[in-house]
Amino acid sequence: MPFLTKQYKFCAAHKYWNKxxxxxxNVEIFGDDVKLxxxxxxxxxxxxxxxxPDSGFIVNIKxxxxxxxxxxISVLDHSQIEKDIKWFHGKxxxxxxxxxxxxxxxxxxxxxxxxxxxxxLRETPTIYTTYYGPGKKQK
Numbered sequence: 001m002p003f004l005t006k007q008y009k010f011c012a013a014h015k016y017w018n019k020x021x022x023x024x025x026n027v028e029i030f031g032d033d034v035k036l037x038x039x040x041x042x043x044x045x046x047x048x049x050x051x052x053p054d055s056g057f058i059v060n061i062k063x064x065x066x067x068x069x070x071x072x073i074s075v076l077d078h079s080q081i082e083k084d085i086k087w088f089h090g091k092x093x094x095x096x097x098x099x100x101x102x103x104x105x106x107x108x109x110x111x112x113x114x115x116x117x118x119x120x121l122r123e124t125p126t127i128y129t130t131y132y133g134p135g136k137k138q139k
Contacts, residue, residue, distance in 0.1 A: 010072075015082070043102070072106060095129035
């Protein structure tokens with residue numbers, strides 16, 4: 001079965017802080033990331049499914065773009081994640097939590113023969129998280 005990946009970009013700011021810890025513990029765990037800072041995120045959305053014989057596509061890219069732009073990019077771009085997005089209240093704005101948020105935003109909206117296979121979110125050139133959905137184990 002083929003896999004199709006579409007890449008998107010957005011910019012957002014965040015800071016890490018656990019209100020249950022004192023300053024020393026927050027700095028020990030999060031370092032300089034306790035200060036507000038931003039990233040130029042790169043988001044890969046991978047879908048799979050059977051190929052439509054008429055279009056030759058797994059999914060119409062225009063439809064996928066509309067879903068991702070409305071439910072993800074317009075929400076996250078130029079936000080302060082943990083402050084502006086209700087889902088993150090009480091959660092750290094980590095890439096680990098971001099991929100779960102993104103999955104929840106779009107998974108049920110991908111219809112037809114296509115299904116959401118994975119989400120990969122790159123925060124920096126050396127840090128990214130890949131998510132295959134709840135309950136799926138990858139080797």
